[in-house]
Amino acid sequence: MWVALPFDSAALSSLLDVSAAEWGMLFASFSVGIAFGDTLYLVAIKEIGISRTMALTGTFPLTTLFWQTVLLDYPFEPSLAIGGGLVVLGVVCLSYGNPETDTSARLYFGIALALVASLMWGFSATLLKPATVHMSSLQANAIRMPLIALLVYLVRVVPSGNRRMRGISWRSFLIVGMTGVLGLGLGANLFIYAISQASPAKVVTLTSSSPLFGMIMAAIFLKEPITRWIASGMLLCLVGVWVVI
Numbered sequence: 039m040w041v042a043l044p045f046d047s048a049a050l051s052s053l054l055d056v057s058a059a060e061w062g063m064l065f066a067s068f069s070v071g072i073a074f075g076d077t078l079y080l081v082a083i084k085e086i087g088i089s090r091t092m093a094l095t096g097t098f099p100l101t102t103l104f105w106q107t108v109l110l111d112y113p114f115e116p117s118l119a120i121g122g123g124l125v126v127l128g129v130v131c132l133s134y135g136n137p138e139t140d141t142s143a144r145l146y147f148g149i150a151l152a153l154v155a156s157l158m159w160g161f162s163a164t165l166l167k168p169a170t171v172h173m174s175s176l177q178a179n180a181i182r183m184p185l186i187a188l189l190v191y192l193v194r195v196v197p198s199g200n201r202r203m204r205g206i207s208w209r210s211f212l213i214v215g216m217t218g219v220l221g222l223g224l225g226a227n228l229f230i231y232a233i234s235q236a237s238p239a240k241v242v243t244l245t246s247s248s249p250l251f252g253m254i255m256a257a258i259f260l261k262e263p264i265t266r267w268i269a270s271g272m273l274l275c276l277v278g279v280w281v282v283i
Contacts, residue, residue: 039180039223048174055172063169068182071162072222073189078155085148087262090132092252093272094152097125099242099279101160106238109164117281124278129153131271163238166230175230183222250276 043050082091100122106112132149170178232241249272256262 039176039183042176043180046174046176048177053173053177060169060172063165064178064182067162067165067169068186069189070158072186075155075158075162078151082148082151082155085144085151088256088260089253089262089264089268089272091152092249093132093275094129094149095156096249097275097279098156098159100125101157102163102238102242105160105164110167112237121278121281124274124281128271128274128278131267131274134267163233163242166233167238170230170234175227175234178230179227
């Protein structure tokens with residue numbers, strides 16, 4: 039992001055127009071959404087797998103719609119009730135575990151983590167709208183990404199004494215690094231730009247198809263079993279989100 043800054047169409051001097059309130063909202067957005075929301079998302083993947091986790095966190099367009107109605111005074115959408123009902127049914131389907139691999143405690147813990155992550159992502163996406171009024175998407179990412187790394191380092195790495203970092207292979211570093219370049223780099227830049235051009239709820243609704251791709255890739259590359267309950271739950275969640283449009 040820093041390397042690309044000199045080629046940005048917006049001048050760095052425009053950051054002088056950013057108010058203290060906007061800086062605060064930007065900090066709250068990335069600390070809640072990425073530093074904590076993404077952490078819960080990764081833990082949920084370990085507990086209940088990619089397919090379930092992506093379907094549950096894929097409901098965050100609904101939470102975004104809720105937050106933007108409460109915080110940004112957007113008009114209430116009646117379709118939210120219908121979409122929310124379909125998502126609830128989807129969550130019920132996704133709650134049916136595989137007795138051979140799932141325990142009730144682990145399953146419900148993972149579901150809870152994924153749903154809280156969805157709430158955090160919705161809150162984060164909503165705050166990005168007013169926070170980036172006086173900055174470009176590239177500037178916003180160039181500011182928030184280093185601060186996210188610093189926050190996670192101080193909160194997670196330093197208290198553990200780097201013990202967990204010592205056993206990570208270079209291959210794992212490269213794989214995780216590439217996910218950062220693609221997801222938090224290119225993907226986040228496009229995401230913030232889209233939010234600056236449209237309402238947060240519509241943007242995250244259009245990106246909500248990612249669980250479908252996640253389920254397909256998890257089945258192909260990780261050999262995750264796709265049961266009828268998981269497929270039905272994912273379909274209900276996707277339909278519920280798209281009803282909101």
